Amino acid sequence: MIRVDGRSDSQSLIRVRGLNKTYSRGGEKIQVLQGLNLDVDKGDFVAFMGPSGSGKTTLLNLLGGLDVPSAGSITVDGDEITHMAASKLTQWRARHVGFIFQMYNLIPVLTAFQNVELPLLLTKLSKSERRKHVETALGVVGLTDRMHHYPRQLSGGQEQRVTIARAIVSDPTFLLCDEPTGDLDRKSADEIMAIIDELVGKYSKTILMVTHDPVIAARAHTTLHLDKGVLVEGKTSRESVLAGGAS
Amino acid sequence: MKFSRLIFANLFRKKARLILTIGSFAIALVLFTFLAVVKSAFSRGTEIAGADRLIVVSRIGLMQLMPISYRDKILAVPGVRAVTHNHWFGGVYQDEKNFFPQFVIDPENQRKVMTELVVPEDQWNNFLKDRQGAIAGARTAARFHWKIGDRIPIKTTLYGGGSSEFNLDGIYHSERPGGDEGQFWLQWKYFDENAPALVKSTAGWYVVKLNSPDDAVRVAKAIDEKFANSSFETKTETESAFAAGFAKQFGNIELLIVTIGGVVFFTLLLVTGNTMAISVRERTSELAVLKAIGFSGRAVLCFVLAESVIIALFGGFLGLALAYLAIPVIGIALTGLLPPLILSKSLLTLGVGFALFVGAVSGLLPGIGAMRLRVVNALRRV
Numbered sequence: 001m002i003r004v005d006g007r008s009d010s011q012s013l014i015r016v017r018g019l020n021k022t023y024s025r026g027g028e029k030i031q032v033l034q035g036l037n038l039d040v041d042k043g044d045f046v047a048f049m050g051p052s053g054s055g056k057t058t059l060l061n062l063l064g065g066l067d068v069p070s071a072g073s074i075t076v077d078g079d080e081i082t083h084m085a086a087s088k089l090t091q092w093r094a095r096h097v098g099f100i101f102q103m104y105n106l107i108p109v110l111t112a113f114q115n116v117e118l119p120l121l122l123t124k125l126s127k128s129e130r131r132k133h134v135e136t137a138l139g140v141v142g143l144t145d146r147m148h149h150y151p152r153q154l155s156g157g158q159e160q161r162v163t164i165a166r167a168i169v170s171d172p173t174f175l176l177c178d179e180p181t182g183d184l185d186r187k188s189a190d191e192i193m194a195i196i197d198e199l200v201g202k203y204s205k206t207i208l209m210v211t212h213d214p215v216i217a218a219r220a221h222t223t224l225h226l227d228k229g230v231l232v233e234g235k236t237s238r239e240s241v242l243a244g245g246a247s
Numbered sequence: 248m249k250f251s252r253l254i255f256a257n258l259f260r261k262k263a264r265l266i267l268t269i270g271s272f273a274i275a276l277v278l279f280t281f282l283a284v285v286k287s288a289f290s291r292g293t294e295i296a297g298a299d300r301l302i303v304v305s306r307i308g309l310m311q312l313m314p315i316s317y318r319d320k321i322l323a324v325p326g327v328r329a330v331t332h333n334h335w336f337g338g339v340y341q342d343e344k345n346f347f348p349q350f351v352i353d354p355e356n357q358r359k360v361m362t363e364l365v366v367p368e369d370q371w372n373n374f375l376k377d378r379q380g381a382i383a384g385a386r387t388a389a390r391f392h393w394k395i396g397d398r399i400p401i402k403t404t405l406y407g408g409g410s411s412e413f414n415l416d417g418i419y420h421s422e423r424p425g426g427d428e429g430q431f432w433l434q435w436k437y438f439d440e441n442a443p444a445l446v447k448s449t450a451g452w453y454v455v456k457l458n459s460p461d462d463a464v465r466v467a468k469a470i471d472e473k474f475a476n477s478s479f480e481t482k483t484e485t486e487s488a489f490a491a492g493f494a495k496q497f498g499n500i501e502l503l504i505v506t507i508g509g510v511v512f513f514t515l516l517l518v519t520g521n522t523m524a525i526s527v528r529e530r531t532s533e534l535a536v537l538k539a540i541g542f543s544g545r546a547v548l549c550f551v552l553a554e555s556v557i558i559a560l561f562g563g564f565l566g567l568a569l570a571y572l573a574i575p576v577i578g579i580a581l582t583g584l585l586p587p588l589i590l591s592k593s594l595l596t597l598g599v600g601f602a603l604f605v606g607a608v609s610g611l612l613p614g615i616g617a618m619r620l621r622v623v624n625a626l627r628r629v
Binding site: 061064066067086087090091093094095099101103105107108109110114118119121122127166 | 249250252253256257259260532533535536537538539540541542543544622623626
């Protein structure tokens with residue numbers, strides 16, 4: 001159940017309370033997020049939409065422990081991450097967060113297999129165990145036959161599938177997707193979304209996704225709109241699409 | 248080890264740049280090693296000098312001769328065990344380029360004082376019996392492919408000129424590592440008989456063997472006091488001080504070498520540092536992703552440092568290998584102009600240490616930059 005009113009009593013997987021983020025730019029203070037509340041349960045799939053500069057990616061960065069809020073708290077699976085030391089936060093990210101970026105951000109000098117293996121290098125898994133995990137992850141995204149290809153030898157859609165495999169290989173608590181289909185054509189975008197749907201439906205993954213595309217957002221359980229730094233709970237994503245798309 | 252694939256993959260990302268950087272590192276290492284070898288050659292005299300030996304020269308200068316009668320007077324000074332004397336012969340073998348030092352020695356006392364320079368007994372006995380006999384250092388004999396029994400023609404430029412032929416009766420070796428095996432010894436009696444009147448019954452310098460190195464200061468003072476206010480005043484110093492003073496005649500070699508070495512060091516630092524800075528800058532987003540997925544800043548720093556140290560080691564080993572091959576060739580080409588050039592194990596170790604140090608230092612700044620990289624900024628997303 002996804003709520004933005006901050007009144008949830010249940011122990012949500014992700015619990016955000018009074019989140020503020022302010023940037024200073026040329027002496028001017030820009031408040032990107034203002035007292036934002038959010039509750040996301042395990043297995044939820046939520047899409048964030050909103051105009052450019054509304055703070056969607058900032059929210060994703062804060063939820064992923066890549067940035068520090070100006071005020072408020074974020075609790076994930078009982079861990080309050082907003083006051084964690086940088087080194088502990090890094091370890092936390094490795095264990096709990098899988099990132100899927102718009103521009104894939106694969107290491108070009110490593111093969112698909114080696115790229116997917118990267119997060120596992122931080123674990124104590126043996127080489128053979130790592131291989132098993134990587135092959136499983138690449139199997140989920142349907143790229144077992146391309147595991148020894150370099151990113152330059154893959155299409156955009158295939159690169160994004162490698163990114164997804166890298167994000168899920170360590171079985172993180174939740175996935176953060178920043179415009180995962182933003183750089184893809186419709187067919188490839190559909191393929192990626194099919195994989196994401198499978199991750200939610202079959203593997204009960206919790207996914208938070210930023211997108212500009214209402215069709216893509218419609219695949220999520222819920223779409224939340226960010227406007228002027230606050231989250232507005234909308235209709236379900238499918239209703240939103242039928243009603244005419246995002247704001 | 249599990250990170251080695253990532254490190255090496257990044258290292259070989261731009262092969263042309265890697266080869267050029269390793270090449271420049273190798274060339275700089277050759278230059279560094281050559282400078283270190285030259286410095287070592289000039290300072291070797293002080294390193295191998297006997298701690299229990301003094302050198303007595305004329306107070307006026309090394310080329311000023313002293314009476315041969317000083318030998319017994321020096322021997323009488325308490326604390327002196329043995330005294331021998333030398334002359335600089337200053338001859339030319341075939342061509343002036345074939346320089347090697349020729350000393351007129353005192354056969355009676357040479358081996359009592361210069362104990363580390365060893366001649367086989369039968370060869371030494373032949374030398375004693377042969378007024379025109381000569382003994383060559385092993386390096387000089389090898390250089391000119393001499394063998395015992397050869398006649399060695401030497402044209403002298405001092406003492407009125409003229410040419411003489413000497414019989415090679417023996418070959419000496421030094422028992423000390425890096426010892427001087429380049430000398431050529433002649434008999435003092437034969438030299439004295441043929442010397443001009445002014446040179447007769449003289450010695451160029453005396454070498455004094457002490458009972459104990461602890462006596463050096465006292466004995467040196469006593470010798471100089473003994474000949475004070477005479478026509479031939481002396482200046483006595485330890486062999487190492489004498490060797491250091493001799494090396495200084497060539498100018499401040501050490502300063503020159505340290506200056507050039509410093510320039511090499513900083514140039515290398517800039518070349519490698521620049522390579523690493525460019526390498527880090529062009530994969531900022533990749534480093535940011537590594538940090539995002541859980542690699543610590545320290546791990547990223549280690550990756551960058553590992554890359555620069557590997558470049559430095561590749562370049563360093565290549566440079567040292569080139570130096571190992573080139574220095575003997577250069578040494579032969581410069582024989583006579585420079586002391587023997589020896590690339591010792593300690594210099595090779597120093598070269599590896601130098602490479603490691605430059606590698607670590609040059610990777611440090613780009614590495615710290617990568618370590619401090621803010622993921623959010625690096626991904627260029629707000």
